[in-house]
Amino acid sequence: MATGLRAMRSAVKQMPGAVPAYRYMRARLFGQAVRRRIFEHYYLTNAWGDAESRSGCGSNLPETAVIRAELPRLLRQLRVTSLLDAPCGDFHWMQTVDLGAIAYIGADIVEPLVAANQRRYGGPSRRFLRLDLVRDELPPVDLILCRDLLVHLCFTEIHAAIRNLRRSGATWLLTTTYPTRAANDDTATGGWRRLNLERAPFGFAKPAALIDEHCTEEGGRRRDKSLALWRIADLPQRVPSLQFRYRWPGLARPREDCALPASG
Numbered sequence: 001m002a003t004g005l006r007a008m009r010s011a012v013k014q015m016p017g018a019v020p021a022y023r024y025m026r027a028r029l030f031g032q033a034v035r036r037r038i039f040e041h042y043y044l045t046n047a048w049g050d051a052e053s054r055s056g057c058g059s060n061l062p063e064t065a066v067i068r069a070e071l072p073r074l075l076r077q078l079r080v081t082s083l084l085d086a087p088c089g090d091f092h093w094m095q096t097v098d099l100g101a102i103a104y105i106g107a108d109i110v111e112p113l114v115a116a117n118q119r120r121y122g123g124p125s126r127r128f129l130r131l132d133l134v135r136d137e138l139p140p141v142d143l144i145l146c147r148d149l150l151v152h153l154c155f156t157e158i159h160a161a162i163r164n165l166r167r168s169g170a171t172w173l174l175t176t177t178y179p180t181r182a183a184n185d186d187t188a189t190g191g192w193r194r195l196n197l198e199r200a201p202f203g204f205a206k207p208a209a210l211i212d213e214h215c216t217e218e219g220g221r222r223r224d225k226s227l228a229l230w231r232i233a234d235l236p237q238r239v240p241s242l243q244f245r246y247r248w249p250g251l252a253r254p255r256e257d258c259a260l261p262a263s264g
């Protein structure tokens with residue numbers, strides 16, 4: 001009986017489009033609860049394992065030295081007056097950034113994290129919201145900073161998040177990309193892999209600006225990690241191509257850049 005079921009499941013998996021369709025339905029039906037549970041677990045157990053930041057080693061002070069210096073300059077250049085930092089994580093590095101008079105909203109899917117941030121760092125021009133970037137309505141702002149999130153989501157949820165960003169009416173998106181990565185792999189939400197947003201299945205144009213983070217994680221293997229700037233209205237509306245490499249998360253060859261739990 002069990003063997004028959006296994007054989008049927010594996011036959012269904014071979015059918016073209018069956019796996020993406022299953023994932024799409026699962027994400028639609030249970031996605032938010034699953035996302036919340038995964039990332040709440042990471043936060044509560046410090047599963048990304050950094051000594052400084054619950055958001056992982058990519059969020060500690062040495063790894064954010066370049067962006068902490070560059071971000072205020074870029075925001076000034078763009079005349080940004082309101083910023084949505086989604087996800088904000090534990091606000092560890094951002095608390096050191098001089099945002100001047102910019103109205104700051106930090107948002108994250110993890111409720112206890114948001115509550116702790118609001119208690120510790122909330123103020124007249126700084127508030128924190130629980131919000132799922134994949135589907136919740138986003139507050140109207142000039143710029144959305146989305147650092148180190150899409151790399152943790154499956155393709156279906158990334159596309160949903162991009163559609164949600166477009167609905168927000170914000171002008172700019174500043175987000176993580178790895179511009180030298182040749183091709184993008186799918187992963188289960190909660191995993192991690194490098195993504196190049198200029199490649200399929202995203203096909204973003206050349207960014208308007210690029211901040212190379214000078215990332216030193218994994219002995220320099222993530223050295224092209226960057227924050228790239230795009231006008232949200234210019235983001236591609238449709239999936240440009242399905243020429244990405246598909247693979248089952250966790251079953252493919254061991255990879256340096258797709259571990260679970262992964263550093264944030």
Ligand SMILES: C[S@@+](CC[C@H](N)C(=O)[O-])C[C@H]1O[C@@H](n2cnc3c(N)ncnc32)[C@H](O)[C@@H]1O
Binds near residue numbers: 107
């Ligand atoms: C690696 S941390 C990065 C945090 C922050 N951007 C930084 O640079 O420190 C990833 C964060 O994404 C949050 N997250 C995961 N899925 C999310 C979603 N769908 N909407 C909003 N936040 C989400 C997690 O709770 C976690 O705090």
